[in-house]
Amino acid sequence: MPNPIAPEKIAALRFHRQKLAEPVQTEQEYRELFRMLSPVMTPYWCCPGDPPSISPRAAFDEKLLCNRLRLEHKLIKGRFQKGNIAYIFADELPLSGAVYRKDIPLTGQAQEILGLFQREGPLTVQRIKELTGMLVKEITPVLHKLQTAFLICENQEDSEWDRAWYPFSEMFPDIQIDVAKKKEGIEALILRAAQVLVKVFPEMLRSLYGFTAKEVRETLAGLVKAERLIFDGEGYLLPEDLRELESLEGDCPRSVFALQRNDYLVRAFETSLKGKYQPRGEDKDWTEIFYLLINGEFQGAVLGKFHNGPFDLEDVVLDLPAKEAEARREEIIKAIGERASLEASQLRRYQGRKL
DSSP, rough: OOOOOHHHHHHHHHHHHTTTTBBBBBBHHHHHHHHHHHSSEOOOOTTTOOOOTTTTSSSSSSHHHHHHHTTOEEEEEEEEGGGGGGEEGGGGHHHHHHHHHOOOOOOOHHHHHHHHHHHHBBBBBHHHHHHOOOOOHHHHHHHHHHHHHTTTOOOOOOOOOOOEEHHHHHOOTOOOOGGHHHHHHHHHHHHHHHHSSSSSSSHHHHHOOOOOOOHHHHHHHHHHHSSSEEEEEEEEEHHHHHHHHTTTOOOOOSEEEETTSSSSSHHHHHHHHHTTSOOTTOOOOEEEEEEEEEEEEEEEEEEEEEESSSSEEEEEEEOOHHHHHHHHHHHHHHHHHHTTTTTTTTOOOEETTEE
């Protein structure tokens, strides 16, 4: 068993693989990275119908590209990690279907609505309401269940509210879902995570993909046995990365990124971040708006409140020594301003002190 690699080297290579040092420049590069990070969620607390995001890993406005790919039915909305909304490329539906498809009992309202699709074809929620007399709050959960069963799909071409839903077999007649391939699908996703995170731990994989502890444990054991992953005494790495890391020189570049809560890296480190940055004093209703990735490591958060409109940005909480936190104040505030308009969402405090 090899000795654990220095965490500084892991962080440096991860920073490079995440394209934080050199954001992707072309559509092809974007597609490749998006695929590696899939299923990709929409930003935390966004408008219904907003496209997914891998920002700040793109050097261009990704919304324009994602909206075009949705319109072309190349980027598909679904419910994957424990039923969460996320996007994948259409050609990955067999993989995601094998991993995430859930069988549901087709009785009662589920059977009634599925029968409507089989007779009527594409339907909106409003049309289902007219045909069945059901309430929207009754229809929506049933649609979500049918969606997780890969029986219907949501045609989210744009940000319109009343979009159409289609029978899965009608929208993707050439795609077959084979749940017997679930094991190899889980393996493929875990190997992707090892590629872009460099070193993975079971809790990371459960947070990212919604796998059970048993699925993660058994899959990692199989990949180690097949020598497709190496256990270094702490976590799991690709064999070729072990050699690259041993010869790697240099640390993460000096940098600050404010990452929203559905960001790939935030979700990967969800277990260690949860509850780490607590509001001060009486403001217990504050929550983490952004996490701060400083020099490749999570070392702070922006606390505030979510709203349908500009967020309240109440305070910046840091793990840095006081002198370093003060010396880097403008740099950190600038990074926050790249994720949220500081004119619309005024930052009120920094390390507890009013600005």
